[in-house]
Amino acid sequence: MMTRMTLISRLMAAHLGLALLPAMAASHSSTTFIAEQDLNGDGKVLLAEFKLGRQVEFTRMDFNADGQLSEAEYLGEFEGRLMQRVGKMADPEKRKEELQRQMRQAKVRFGVLDADKNGSISLEEFQATGLRMFKLHDRNQDNGVDEVDIKLAEDERKAGKTGFVSP
Numbered sequence: 438m439m440t441r442m443t444l445i446s447r448l449m450a451a452h453l454g455l456a457l458l459p460a461m462a463a464s465h466s467s468t469t470f471i472a473e474q475d476l477n478g479d480g481k482v483l484l485a486e487f488k489l490g491r492q493v494e495f496t497r498m499d500f501n502a503d504g505q506l507s508e509a510e511y512l513g514e515f516e517g518r519l520m521q522r523v524g525k526m527a528d529p530e531k532r533k534e535e536l537q538r539q540m541r542q543a544k545v546r547f548g549v550l551d552a553d554k555n556g557s558i559s560l561e562e563f564q565a566t567g568l569r570m571f572k573l574h575d576r577n578q579d580n581g582v583d584e585v586d587i588k589l590a591e592d593e594r595k596a597g598k599t600g601f602v603s604p
């Protein structure tokens with residue numbers, strides 16, 4: 438049985454490996470979702486596993502450990518990773534544009550995550566948004582995202598349906 442610490446260090450490793458991806462790009466493809474959220478490496482993401490991952494992510498972003506993500510904490514964390522990625526763009530004008538565009542989007546995301554509009558994101562709000570994302574990927578609603586759900590998404594795509602989630 439894997440200890441919590443092992444899970445957390447695995448998650449940290451996953452985060453480092455994915456440091457170049459924008460914060461919430463995870464959401465669109467179920468394959469990417471599994472790759473990013475599968476903490477124990479069994480090729481699927483159970484709801485409990487996903488919730489633990491969200492909790493660790495929340496704790497990591499909550500710098501002053503008051504149990505709330507302020508806008509500064511949320512945007513600052515995102516900006517740090519964004520800088521790394523955007524820094525690779527040669528053209529300074531494009532770099533600036535991309536930074537501004539992405540930061541505007543991050544502000545919008547903050548507003549969406551802060552469901553009760555009190556100016557900060559609680560763990561409950563953070564988990565609620567995560568849960569909605571999880572449910573989009575969990576096509577057969579068995580509280581796990583795995584190859585069955587990818588297959589279902591593929592079938593839908595073949596049938597010509599276009600949705601938020603791709604296989």
Ligand SMILES: [Ca+2]
Nearest residue numbers: 499501503505
């Ligand atoms: Ca905080």
Ligand SMILES: [Ca+2]
Nearest residue numbers: 551555557558
């Ligand atoms: Ca709030």
Ligand SMILES: [Ca+2]
Nearest residue numbers: 575579581582
């Ligand atoms: Ca499922």
